[in-house]
Amino acid sequence: MSRKEEILDAAVTIADRDGLDAVSMRAVADQVGVTPMALYPHIGSKAELLAAMQGRVLSELLPIQAGTDWRDQLRQLAHASRGLARRHPWVGSLMFSRPSVAPDAVRVTDAIYQALLDAGVPAADVPRLERMLSTFVLGYALSETGGRFGPSSQDPRGTRGQLPDGALPAHTRLAQWLAKPADWDDEFATDLADLERLIEALAQPAPE
Amino acid sequence: MSRKEEILDAAVTIADRDGLDAVSMRAVADQVGVTPMALYPHIGSKAELLAAMQGRVLSELLPIQAGTDWRDQLRQLAHASRGLARRHPWVGSLMFSRPSVAPDAVRVTDAIYQALLDAGVPAADVPRLERMLSTFVLGYALSETGGRFGPSSQDPRGTRGQLPDGALPAHTRLAQWLAKPADWDDEFATDLADLERLIEALAQPAPE
DNA sequence: ACCTGAACACCGTTCAAGT
DNA sequence: ACCTGAACACCGTTCAAGT
Numbered sequence: 001m002s003r004k005e006e007i008l009d010a011a012v013t014i015a016d017r018d019g020l021d022a023v024s025m026r027a028v029a030d031q032v033g034v035t036p037m038a039l040y041p042h043i044g045s046k047a048e049l050l051a052a053m054q055g056r057v058l059s060e061l062l063p064i065q066a067g068t069d070w071r072d073q074l075r076q077l078a079h080a081s082r083g084l085a086r087r088h089p090w091v092g093s094l095m096f097s098r099p100s101v102a103p104d105a106v107r108v109t110d111a112i113y114q115a116l117l118d119a120g121v122p123a124a125d126v127p128r129l130e131r132m133l134s135t136f137v138l139g140y141a142l143s144e145t146g147g148r149f150g151p152s153s154q155d156p157r158g159t160r161g162q163l164p165d166g167a168l169p170a171h172t173r174l175a176q177w178l179a180k181p182a183d184w185d186d187e188f189a190t191d192l193a194d195l196e197r198l199i200e201a202l203a204q205p206a207p208e
Numbered sequence: 209m210s211r212k213e214e215i216l217d218a219a220v221t222i223a224d225r226d227g228l229d230a231v232s233m234r235a236v237a238d239q240v241g242v243t244p245m246a247l248y249p250h251i252g253s254k255a256e257l258l259a260a261m262q263g264r265v266l267s268e269l270l271p272i273q274a275g276t277d278w279r280d281q282l283r284q285l286a287h288a289s290r291g292l293a294r295r296h297p298w299v300g301s302l303m304f305s306r307p308s309v310a311p312d313a314v315r316v317t318d319a320i321y322q323a324l325l326d327a328g329v330p331a332a333d334v335p336r337l338e339r340m341l342s343t344f345v346l347g348y349a350l351s352e353t354g355g356r357f358g359p360s361s362q363d364p365r366g367t368r369g370q371l372p373d374g375a376l377p378a379h380t381r382l383a384q385w386l387a388k389p390a391d392w393d394d395e396f397a398t399d400l401a402d403l404e405r406l407i408e409a410l411a412q413p414a415p416e
Numbered sequence: 417a418c419c420t421g422a423a424c425a426c427c428g429t430t431c432a433a434g435t
Numbered sequence: 436a437c438c439t440g441a442a443c444a445c446c447g448t449t450c451a452a453g454t
Contacts, residue, residue: 003418025447037448038419046447093301096347096354103370106379113378124385126378131357131390132399136340139304139347146304149339162311170321170334171314177332191340198406211437233428245429246438254428 004042007032008056011049012088020090023050054094055102060084062104064111070118071196077112078137078192085141092142109134120203129202133195140191144184212250215240216264219257220296228298231258262302263310268292270312272319278326279404285320286345286400293349300350317342328411337410341403348399352392 001009010031015023025046029036043049061080067073085092100109109130116126143149171178209217218239223231233254237244251257269288275281293300308317317338324334351357379386 024445026445035420037421037450040448041418093304096301096350096356098355099358100356106371106376110376110378113382117378117381123382126382127385128390128395128398131351131395132344132402135347135351136344139343139350140340142304142347143339143343147306148304148308150307163314168314168318170318170325173325174321174331174334177335182336187336187339190336194340194406194410197409198402201405201409202402232426234426243439245431245440248429249437 003032004052007039007042007049008052011053012056015053015090016088020050020093023053023090025049050094051098054091054098054100055105057084057088057091058100058102058108059104060087061108064108070115073111073115073118074133074196074199075192077108077115078133078188081134081137082141082144082188085138085145089145092138092145095138096142116199119199120205121199122202122204125202129199136191136195140188149182149184211240212260215247215250215257216260219261220264223261223298224296228258228301231261231298233257258302259306262299262306262308263313265292265296265299266308266310266316267312268295269316272316278323281319281323281326282341282404282407283400285316285323286341286396289342289345290349290352290396293346293353297353300346300353303346304350324407327407328413329407330410330412333410337407344399344403348396357390357392 007028011023011028014027014031025036025039028049029039032039039049043052061077061084064073064077067076100106112130112133113126116129117123121129166172215236219231219236222235222239233244233247236257237247240247247257251260269285269292272281272285275284308314320338320341321334324337325331329337374380
């Protein structure tokens, strides 16, 4: 194992255990058993270290088993991406801050393109639709791991007190459904099913 | 203007101009003309300062003009949210890290609920669909401002060299459409139109 | 080539002291 | 109540020096 891989391993371990903020050059160096400055020849800078960490965990999405059904293919990739973000809760925020150009990341994009082509989506719409789907999947995963879907996101009881009566008519009408907590697994699957129908609607009758 | 508002103004000004990383207690204190420790009685901690900044700029989405058409309503809110994220490029990352429970943010959610109810979406599906739509809109905005849609996100020519020939068959097939840069305004509008159709598909014939 | 150690210019926050 | 100033335990990174 090269020193660079050793450094990446240490950084990922720290991020998984203590969060991205705990990944300091000093902490990584400690874990490796070396002085902070010894990291620089191998990783360049902290920004490059973060990019390399992202590339490394994205490889966990591979290999993609070539399915015959585009629906299975997209579902598998979506669930795998969400799983990845749950195993490495820090990766979501990194995904939005740079293009995913690591070779393994581009392979994943290619698989999504292929699934959309198989579905019969016009070639001109494929790149846009890939961005839309990955934006949703990454956004959902980041909402879960980052805290947007956290407690009180559904039940704004505390907030309602600060607002005049009747300021939230739709919340009142939906009180019954806002009361019970969401099942994030179910919701993700249902969202994907809706998006699958969106894809079908865009597909042309003759897929080739 | 209270001291707290003065502090929030200073923090937002710095973040808009130099990015979120430039918002340090020391920098904000400097801008206000006071010592760093003088901020604490007013804002509690840096984490609370960030939350307050988020709440403050979200208020720019108000007031929501009650439109008769749910389509107009959703489109306006989506474009306004994207515009907000472009005026304050730091807000996207904050949105994903905590529930939007500021009173003004809940008003926005209520307007979306109302639009979905007007569209005829079953009440049981409304909260889920609101989360799906806002996840997409916020994710799209963050992709633009954060850098995910940045250069080389579409044309992975550099990466392709690192991969064996034929590793990216779908990219090859789509070369023609991947070559020309995307128009992010157009793409956002097209995505919204697709999502509108998704909403229509979920709507029941009798909206009441 | 690879690593160390001191230094620089920063952080958020605590604490005791001033008015 | 509001603010200051010194201090503590951190940052990322440069630089000169060692092997």
